[in-house]
Amino acid sequence: MTYDEIERKIKMRAKTERDADPEIVTTSKAADLLGVAVSTVQKWVELGKLESWKTPGGHRRIPLASILDVLHPDGVGLPDKNLPAPKNMHAPAKGGLPDVTDESARLRATRATGLFDTPAHINYDRIVRVAALLTDMPISLISLLDEDRQWFKARVGLSITETPRSWAFCNYTILESKIMIVEDATLDPRFADNPLVTGQEAIRFYAGVPLLDRNACRLGSLCVLDRKPRQMSHEQTWALTELATIVSEEIQRGR
Secondary structure, three states: OOHHHHHHHHHHHHHOOOOOOOOEEEHHHHHHHHOOOHHHHHHHHHOOOOOOEEOOOOOEEEEHHHHHHHHOHHHOOOOOOOOOOOOOOOOOOOOOOOOOOOHHHHHHHHHHOOOOOOOOOHHHHHHHHHHHHHHOOOEEEEEEEOOOEEEEEEEEOOOOOEEEHHHOOHHHHOOOOOOEEEOOHHHOOOOOOOHHHHOOOOOOEEEEEEEEOOOOOEEEEEEEEEOOOOOOOHHHHHHHHHHHHHHHHHHHHHO
């Protein structure tokens, strides 16, 4: 679905609501338009991902433009299944990734960390254990993306040490500036056919925060996963984001 088609659809749905301003919607209407739970919209508002304000009566209102920004980060839009994967970007089989980052520079920065194929390190291992504990998730990973693979510097709850790059949820996380949350991967067209979802691991929930080097190159992510659909509280979202900052700082010191 193109940007213009989604925008027309949202405006038409907003106009069908009695007394609704097509450019401003309530929290519940925003959730309906975005296809997520109201609690997710509330979390996005708290994190600054969605703009909002309150009426004199205390009712929250969200501008349509902000909803479109969420649907189309950086003005690029949702992945179009008819678009080819960008050059040097190994995207999941279903849909291409927006080319919003210099992948060549990102790969150089990732390799420069010197972390690939190195032994386990207590600092990173501690962080994934704490991330799993604070978010009440069975799986937590520090994932780095090379040209052809996703490699886990630290992991808990998952036996494999790497996957093909094309399987990585983190392909999308590194395109974000904030946390990326997938509450049910089977309902997300980007991941519904992913081998990590359809295969033995049966991943349903994913939340990941980009890991950055000193030049803000996105190296991979700190992520937590579950084998059942779920949501995260504001406190859990905050904790994962803070832990990702610690991982980024640890990587930067290591360099």
